[in-house]
Amino acid sequence: MRRLLRPVLGVATAALAVLACTAPATPASAADTPYDVLVFSKTAGFRHDSIAVGTQTIRDLGAANSFTVTATEDAGVFTTGNLAQYEAVVFLNTTGDVLNASQQTAFESYIGSGGGYVGVHAAADTEYGWSFYGNLVGAYFRSHPAIAQATVRVENRAHAATAHLPQNWTRTDEWYDFQANPRPGARILANLDESSYSGGVMGADHPIAWCKTYAGGRSFYTGAGHTQASYSEPAFRAHLLGGIRYAAGRTKADCRAETGYTTLYNGSTTGWSQAGPGSFTNSDATLSSTGGMGLYWYSAKQFTNYSLKLDWRIAGDDNSGVFIGFPPSSDPNSAINNGYEVQIDPTDTADRTTGAVYGFKSADLAARDAALNPAGEWNTYELLVEGERLQVFLNGVKINDFTNTDPVRSLAGHIGIQNHGTGDDVSFRNIRIKELGSTNPPPGSNTTVQAEAYNSANGVTVVGKTGANGGQVLGYIDPGDWAAYNNLDLTGVTSLRARIASAGPGGTIQVRTGSTTGTVLGSVSAPNTGNWNTFVDVSAPLSNVPSGTRNVYLTFTGSGGSLFDVDDFTLVRGGGGTGPITGLGGKCLDVRNGSSADGTQIQILTCNGSAAQTWTVTPNSTIRALGKCLDVNGGASADGTKIQLWTCNGGGAQNWSAQSNGTLRNPQTGKCLDVSNNSSADGQAVHLWTCHTNANQRWILP
Structure with a gap:
């Protein structure tokens, strides 16, 4: 066993109280109609x-x-x-x-x-x-x-x-x-x-x-x-x-034949992480909510085109939900702001009751009521995601059919279950998924993998850390170590982005397929970030990437020991193009007065199709207009730093990375392109700001 030389900082408190596996008493349910x-x-x-x-x-x-x-x-x-x-x-x-x-x-x-x-x-x-x-x-x-x-x-x-x-x-x-x-x-x-x-x-x-x-x-x-x-x-x-x-029809159940599902939870919590306060107890292969508002999410993998099934039970008038389509985050609000919730709460308003896509579309309430078991009895959800279409089935009966049309949200992403708060007592069993694989991930649909969720590895250690997405990182990385991730879809992948932290010498992440000695598709530099808890995004283009599902190997090089930690990595697909970039209020990113002079302020303006609003986006690289690059003034990282046009120079101040939540992040600073004052007025300047997921940081790329 290798010696751990570096002290572990911010080890996360365990999210689950693992209890003795004693079968709980079944809650009493209302008497059946004779x-x-x-x-x-x-x-x-x-x-x-x-x-x-x-x-x-x-x-x-x-x-x-x-x-x-x-x-x-x-x-x-x-x-x-x-x-x-x-x-x-x-x-x-x-x-x-x-x-x-x-x-x-x-x-x-x-x-x-x-x-x-x-x-x-x-x-x-x-x-x-x-x-x-x-x-x-x-x-x-x-x-x-x-x-x-x-x-x-x-x-x-x-x-x-x-x-x-x-x-x-x-x-x-x-x-x-x-x-x-x-x-x-x-x-x-x-x-x-x-x-x-x-x-x-x-x-x-x-x-x-x-x-x-x-x-x-x-x-x-x-x-x-x-x-x-x-x-x-x-x-x-x-x-x-x-x-x-x-x-006799006095209790409902999903009795459709079921094959081909992979278990995400049936007693084992491997791959799951708690975001936010509260937790879930784990007893008798049953997760039961306590406290909140938090989210227990499957951090090991994101999903696109799938059938998700899970069994749930409420004790009374309780509140919970199943979240889908959100990016990795240790903040439960990220799922609320970027994903969709299929609600569990039979007494709320139509667009916020059991079967509703919370705040967006009510369930068919007549069909829902006919299919719903009362408090104290178990129900089964199927969430069928095909592209941007979501169908909700309750105990085998279709009760909702929703299509996402919001360009800054997607049904593809992570899945999770909510612990809403004290007194909202909800339990879950047998969470399973079938990946349909009927369509390839579209351009711009990225796949983020938690680095600690490897299938095999050598030398590395999983370390709990505050601030990590999922609460853990891949740590104690030395030269020659590696980690393998099976069955990742590489179709359309053009680059790799990794979230890293290092107070060590830094090093390089090599991306390979097939084996630890397979052809290197690309190499990502992972520098010293100043602190083991200071995370930055680093990226590099990949070349000669095969299509289809492959086993991906990350191999690590450098000098010395404890090079860096890897929190997660993202397979970034193409999606670069030329055209307008639209943001807050449907306004376009614009070069003020159409001037190509170095230092010209970038703003938003009513879209007009001019050259000042025609941008060429290279994934995880530059964003160009009028022959020059979108640039962070002086490479500074302070909130409010000016965003300007500048002669392209290949520097980090001109590198932009589109995130799955719609933001544009500058990896060098770890901050995002932001419309100042959250104002959609013509001529409103854009600047650099700490990343969040509000509308003034979400952009639609060509």
Whole structure:
């Protein structure tokens, strides 16, 4: 282990209180509107001795949970008129062919009219010749080993049938194998760990409980429930109750099939950072908000074109939200000012209530109300981002469709969840994402990566530091060290920008692909910045950059030890061009009086298409008009320093870097191009100012 010679400054306080993994009690929810359930247990094959106790269990559940039960083994009740009185029909350990053709037709009509089906255990050993039923139940029985104790891996803990369960549920039952895997057509709620018992034949993916919508109705199936003892287990009884409530439409769930998602949080907080006050506790693979107003954001990566899914629950009249499309920052206000929030708060105004894009577009409130579970129950969001279009789904139902038209905002960026403040109690589970990759990142759409979020590395150390985006940096960098970042999209990348700090000798960041000895695409100088907590942006152009997804290697050179720290780095795409630069009030960046004399003041003016407003932008380099360069007077860094036109000289005072939040930053000073006095009046001067994200620092480039 290498010796750490430099003292660590400003180590960040841990954002999470990691608690013992004890399953919290499920909050009580409002009583369901009364409904009726038919329990059908006819057998034409093996008959389970648990049918009677199972039937009584469902009666008991009904008595305590607002539904009445009719139990029968008479298939004659399957008529269109009779079935219409029931919100759900339970096939309790049925076996063989139990319905004739007319009864099957009546049941198909019942499901098509929005009815609910619950299949328990041997319901999958029923009606093999009836394809409608096979699709409804989801899979047919194949075989089973002897009754055994096994571990059930609960993969969806938002559904009412599984929300109360731990991630690993150990119990004894008769464990079915199925003729086909139901995953392609159903949302799997739980699967079996075949290594925990003997005789399973489905392999690593062995679903045992699932839900789906089919032909207009709702279906829930559980492979548990063979033994009499099952029906005395509180966890199994709650599992069965949740399935009945879902089938009856008394609780909502996203039961669409789900594949291809990558977990961002399911107990592990790797890659996450707290911005601002408050935090989230982490217990039982559940994040619960405390204090605020802050933001817990996934700092390891930004996303473009994706489906983000997460499960959330409020305790009462609480406030939170999911933020998307914001740049990296340790300030939670950056997400508010630069990104978009999909709100969680069922009682606020239309444009600020659950499902709304906060302050921009209300949800379809009728659709939202029909899909929303009340306080105390879990809900599932899907945020589907395709370019600048955002679709919001609540429990599988589309409730909002929003298109970003603000040129200084984007739906591409980081994602995060809000801890709104004391008394706003919101919990989150199972945050996952599927990157769609259907379109290449557009020119000007940059990708920022937290330097500490490497996939492999040599020699470097992750260091907590105040002022770092994400609260950590890649530190203790010596010559010959390196860090690798897998699967970065290099399409259209023209340069690399890095945020660094150094009180050491400084050095160079080399950018390579393929390996640590691959061709150098470019080299970024990382100088001494005067202090280990003084951050500056440094950049350099890249050449011969391949298109598509590649593994990127940062290799470090220099003399001595502890060269510099890297906070984050940005893959900057093209986007340079010639034309107007527009800013505050829609006014254009203008060379005063059209004069090309050195020292001419730069201002904003009503756009007129003149040469004085025609700028040529070279990414991470110069901005030129009238044959000269946009320049910081004297290279000074004081707030209010004049911005002028000057003969191009290649100096740092003439280098400008477009940020993903719309600002234009001068890397040498770390400050931004700003309209003085926040005034859009014609002739208002621009100057240098400490960077923020207000409108007077946001610019639209050609």
